[in-house]
Amino acid sequence: MKKLVSVLLAGLALLPLPAIAKDRADVLIRNATIVDVENARLTPDQAVVTKDGTIVAVGDEAQVAETWTADRTVDGGDRFLIPGLWDMHVHFGGGPELIEENKALLPLYVAHGITTIRDASGDLPNEVLAWRREIAAGTLFGPTLLSSGPKIEGIDPVWKGTIETGTDADVDAAVARLQQLGVDFVKITDSTLKPELFLYAVRQARAAGLRVSGHIPMALTVEQAVDAGISSIEHIDYAFKAGVRDEAAIAADFAAGRIDRAEANRRIEAGFDHEVAMAAYRKLAAESVFVTPTLNGSRIIAYLDRDDHNDDDYLNLIGPGLRDTYAWRVERAAKADAAAVAARHAAFEREAALLPMLQTAGVTIMAGTDAGFLNSFNYPGIALHEELALFVEKGLTPAQALAAATRAGPAWFGQLDRYGSIEVGKAADLALLDRNPLEDINATRAIHAVVLRGSVYDRAALDAMLADTRAEVAAWNAQAAQ
Template sequence: MKLPLIALAAAVSLASIQAAAREKADVLIRHATVIDVEHARTIPDQAVATKGDRIVAVGADAAVAKAWGATREVDGKGRYLIPGLWDMHVHFGGGPALIDENKALLPLYVAYGITTIRDCAGDLPYDVLTWRGEIADGALFGPTLLSAGPKIEGVKPVWKGTLETGSEADVDAAIARLKALKVDFVKITDSTLKPELFLYAVRKARDAGLRTSGHIPMALTVGQAVDAGLSSIEHLSYAHKAGSKDEARIAADFAAGRIDRATATAQLDASFDPETAMASYRNLKDHHVFVTPTLNIERLLAYLDTDDHSKDAFLAYVGPGLRKTYQWRIDRAAKATPEQIEARHRDYRATAAVMPLLEKAGVTIMAGTDAGFLNSFDYPALGLHQELALYVENGLTPAEALAAATRAGPAWFGKLDRYGSVETGKQADLVLLDRNPLEDIHATQTVNTVVLRGKVEDRATLDRLLAEAKAKVAKWDAEAAK
């Protein structure tokens, strides 16, 4: 039965009024199960509306869909929505000849659901700072990039791309330089840096309002670095060092030249004490010092003697120059004696075992991989998912591991008001997964869609990014073979 024309016109008019009354979003994700990472719970049948780079509505699907229209809808039915992942320890480097190979890694992070990375300094610091600005301006595609710029080191260090310091005046100049570069934090390493200057640099950076992370000199205790104001400890081996009941004596012996590094390391391992460790870890928590385990590289290097990576599928995404930088660690591992190999395995197991102790003490664990040049088979992007799996394998729950990759990074940078959860007002950096990561942490690898700064990158787009990266590497390989 046909409606009279007047009734039909009234119905059309009412529909138009209702449509006009709806708010307009750029993106509307429908029927998703939102993962509340902070409370380790799932919230089913939710809709999330985004506008620009912000989330503007989150709630029951029917209510949000009634209130909001959108330019683009994303079907989240049967899928799980998490905040974007953060890798809090990556590197770019290998020299100027490898700039393009390093730059080509950026889209890979997005393809694997990683929306923010923290560059912990390499030998291309000024290039990386340029990329940071280009990404922020929309001129370069990649995850949000937070960078230390050039690291602070001693005179004639092993590492290139550093600010060399041999005096307090040098450190003052380095801090001023980093402030001028508007770095996001300060990285301090101990290749040749005097222990007293390490502590001085930490204090001066803190006084300048900059967070610090670094490698603690063997001649210092972890507690001394914490007291100076260190903001994060990079690599789990330093947390293991803090569990030695003889740490102060060993540090003093090393500083006096009575023992070498190998002996000091062996003594630290032998004197690890759980009660001492828990006291040290509670001190980290009380001083708000976070720990970035980089457990994936620890395991990779420990088992280079048994694990064959020659057929790793991800090698197709890593340029020939970067792959070549892996060789020095491979060669070094090949020269190890059976006793040294067993020691590597034993040290890894002992180091990994402190993960649940840190969690029990209330220390915030930040997920970071150490991925980049030199670090053999520690792959950009993929490495973060492997890192999280190792956390669970070594005693954390999937929820704790997920928090390490979604909330810890924003917390360290003081940005939890903008990142780290799927809430109204937060950054529209989101990842839609095919499976529930609270049940199985490997589900973080089932990336269906990424929303990066409000823009949808669906599975087809992510696959295209991977294909383009693989094609670039194949071209470089062909050129290198000529």
């Protein structure tokens, strides 16, 4: 009997067998080089499998392909696969009449490889929170949207779409309202907010378990905001202020009305000290305070004398109402005389030079653009790639710049367990690039395909997004011309 069984088994072994059943997935990306951003390392000949918006397998091309099949297979062609990009500082606004023009910006981010954006608030906070819900539900197309909702401000502020506060009780109510709205973080600005209420608002928001970013009042030091618990510093000029040797005296004089803002800025410019700055930046790092430099918007305004952007093709992707919001910054810059223009250039270069210092001190630098309404020619989508190019131009390595756009955002939100690398269990948010971004950061612009929440958008689909937006803007332009 045993002999008969052995013979039968041997015979079966010689018969052609059906292929071993493979696990079924949604997407199989083959022949890709994975970019390990954290370690600045490449791993060639890899395959990545995604299912239900999550990476379920990563490994050697041949082994993974033997185990998995998928509804859609993408040939990576030895291209470079990176985690999806994050823009950690964007804005939507311009008034209710521009809701549709703002909504039309969402596909521009995806078309440029940006799979998550952090809305730092404008004057359409409720609409943006609604978009956040619709994107999460799959009824609106766009990148994952994280939002502060309405900003906390003072009474009768410059910025609209805010929660106005004049007392501790007002701040308490504001924080409670933001919790009820389910915001992802809190944004605080200072056009009319009392300095003591700024600090109180930071403390109360942190006590409620919310991260906080904002504009630090001139009457406070950056260290005071850090001690209160601010989570990120938006715009590099605040980092510059933190490096001024007599910052506390300037803040006190400004608070007492002994100097105006112009004189305060003059003293800040004159008082920067490298050692003071490095000590301040080491404290930022120790307290896990991230910095979002938003260099691109500053560069554009600083150098409007060299490029007025009137011939930018990207203007054809921005609605006429949003383009009109650019005017106030452009007009203000146009009034500057030669000395003011030179000062503008110098201020930008002086502040941008802080990037290597922040990096050396261990501060986590986040890539954010300030793109959206008001911020002239700082275009949603492409602006992030321009920001990364500036990071490298001013002293970061391509790997450090790439980390600022793929890992810093998830780290700030405490979501590195889900985003920021290409590993099993991570979100299926990816970009497939034609070139190696660790050699040339401009490779982030050479996008072959984007995977967003597990869905693949190849180059043709990305181009169609741009074409659709262009057509929509052309229709708005024609309507506005009537």
